[in-house]
Amino acid sequence: MEGSGELPDPQPPHPGDHRIRDGDFVVLKREDVFKAVQVQRRKKVTFEKQWFYLDNVIGHSYGTTFEVTNGGSLQPKKKKEEPASETKEAGTDNRNIIDDGKSQKLTQDDIKALKDKGIKGEEIVQQLIENSTTFRDKTEFAQDKYIKKKKKKYEAIITVVKPSTRILSIMYYAREPGKINHMRYDTLAQMLTLGNVRAGNKMIVMETCAGLVLGAMMERMGGFGSIIQLYPGGGPVRAATACFGFPKSFLSGLYDFPLNKVDSLLNGTFSAEMLSSEPKDGASAEESNGTLEEKQTSEQENDNMTEAQESHHPPEQETMEIVSQDPDYKESKEKGSKKDYIQEKQRRQEEQRKRHLEAAALLSERNSDGLIVASRFHPTPLLLSLLDFVAPSRPFVVYCQYKEPLLECYTKLRERGGVINLRLSETWLRNYQRHLRAGPSPVTLSFKSHCNIEAGGAIDPGRHR
Numbered sequence: 001m002e003g004s005g006e007l008p009d010p011q012p013p014h015p016g017d018h019r020i021r022d023g024d025f026v027v028l029k030r031e032d033v034f035k036a037v038q039v040q041r042r043k044k045v046t047f048e049k050q051w052f053y054l055d056n057v058i059g060h061s062y063g064t065t066f067e068v069t070n071g072g073s074l075q076p077k078k079k080k081e082e083p084a085s086e087t088k089e090a091g092t093d094n095r096n097i098i099d100d101g102k103s104q105k106l107t108q109d110d111i112k113a114l115k116d117k118g119i120k121g122e123e124i125v126q127q128l129i130e131n132s133t134t135f136r137d138k139t140e141f142a143q144d145k146y147i148k149k150k151k152k153k154y155e156a157i158i159t160v161v162k163p164s165t166r167i168l169s170i171m172y173y174a175r176e177p178g179k180i181n182h183m184r185y186d187t188l189a190q191m192l193t194l195g196n197v198r199a200g201n202k203m204i205v206m207e208t209c210a211g212l213v214l215g216a217m218m219e220r221m222g223g224f225g226s227i228i229q230l231y232p233g234g235g236p237v238r239a240a241t242a243c244f245g246f247p248k249s250f251l252s253g254l255y256d257f258p259l260n261k262v263d264s265l266l267n268g269t270f271s272a273e274m275l276s277s278e279p280k281d282g283a284s285a286e287e288s289n290g291t292l293e294e295k296q297t298s299e300q301e302n303d304n305m306t307e308a309q310e311s312h313h314p315p316e317q318e319t320m321e322i323v324s325q326d327p328d329y330k331e332s333k334e335k336g337s338k339k340d341y342i343q344e345k346q347r348r349q350e351e352q353r354k355r356h357l358e359a360a361a362l363l364s365e366r367n368s369d370g371l372i373v374a375s376r377f378h379p380t381p382l383l384l385s386l387l388d389f390v391a392p393s394r395p396f397v398v399y400c401q402y403k404e405p406l407l408e409c410y411t412k413l414r415e416r417g418g419v420i421n422l423r424l425s426e427t428w429l430r431n432y433q434r435h436l437r438a439g440p441s442p443v444t445l446s447f448k449s450h451c452n453i454e455a456g457g458a459i460d461p462g463r464h465r
């Protein structure tokens with residue numbers, strides 16, 4: 001998921017308002033699967049092989065669970081309380097159950113017929129249970145597993161949750177881990193803590209994680225302080241940052257600066273003329289081209305509609321038809337739209353140039369409160385050049401999914417000096433899955449282990465520069 005440096009502007013939130021509004025960025029949740037979307041009326045959304053519209057979620061609170069009904073409409077799911085005195089009929093073990101594919105009386109045609117009649121997924125699951133000849137012989141744990149599997153297949157239940165650093169980290173790590181350099185949410189949380197990211201700080205970040213690290217920093221700072229993002233290439237990628245749905249007030253303290261101009265800033269040879277000669281933002285250009293194509297398409301549609309309407313007009317309007325079909329008239333119309341497009345593009349470029357100059361002024365002060373590096377590039381040359389912008393006794397954190405580059409970076413910093421409390425850490429995450437049942441049902445315990453590597457330290461106040 002790629003994006004340009006400009007973030008879509010959601011509606012400003014109201015204090016204490018936890019309801020979903022048109023234009024908000026939300027995260028759809030189904031079981032352990034997440035997807036970030038923007039709420040727009042009459043826009044078809046596809047999620048987990050289900051398509052629907054998000055019109056009905058507007059006005060509901062975050063965390064509400066919906067059910068997909070006929071026509072792609074979402075309806076709030078009512079919670080059903082099961083009686084506590086109900087006892088399930090279950091077997092003691094599964095040794096006598098033979099999986100021969102003949103235990104289910106309902107065929108695929110029968111299930112398709114139930115769907116065509118508009119029967120909900122919950123009722124289909126109940127009929128599958130009733131028509132299973134081996135369900136009552138299974139253990140209670142096996143029954144729960146069977147019901148969960150069938151619900152996932154036939155029940156279209158979706159929960160709309162508010163975007164957060166943890167949720168978006170889990171979503172990216174599960175769907176597109178390569179775009180965030182395989183960074184887990186627990187590693188990101190440790191980076192924010194070790195980097196001393198808090199409100200009122202002036203932070204520097206260099207990341208190639210689709211803007212996830214930047215969004216996490218902005219969320220923690222709450223719109224107070226300033227963040228300078230250093231980006232490679234034509235412009236910053238902030239696809240994950242846009243998913244947070246930050247208001248305009250959060251963007252006032254966000255600056256970006258091209259990475260290829262850092263050396264000139266350190267050497268004192270940086271000037272405003274260098275920004276005017278740099279290549280234009282490719283993402284912005286694509287966005288502008290798309291806007292221009294949309295304008296031209298809309299103009300063609302308007303022309304077609306005009307011709308269709310004029311075909312029903314009486315003969316006395318032939319003069320107006322000749323004027324509208326005059327090539328000089330159309331050419332002047334196209335020139336006007338192109339002129340507006342060029343002026344808008346020049347205005348954006350001038351505004352971007354001013355923001356780059358402001359970022360250069362902030363970096364030149366060399367008193368940043370922290371530095372975070374999480375990129376696909378080798379961390380050693382990046383860190384050695386960016387440390388000069390960090391104030392004494394301020395922390396820095398470097399993330400890499402491989403340990404060899406960080407070992408080299410650690411060695412270089414030890415040889416260079418000027419840093420204290422330098423350490424290289426490898427974080428571990430274990431997911432425990434426990435099933436505790438009363439009676440003869442088994443107790444199982446399993447875990448998964450993952451590791452990420454990061455390095456951190458602080459600038460030595462006695463040997464700074």
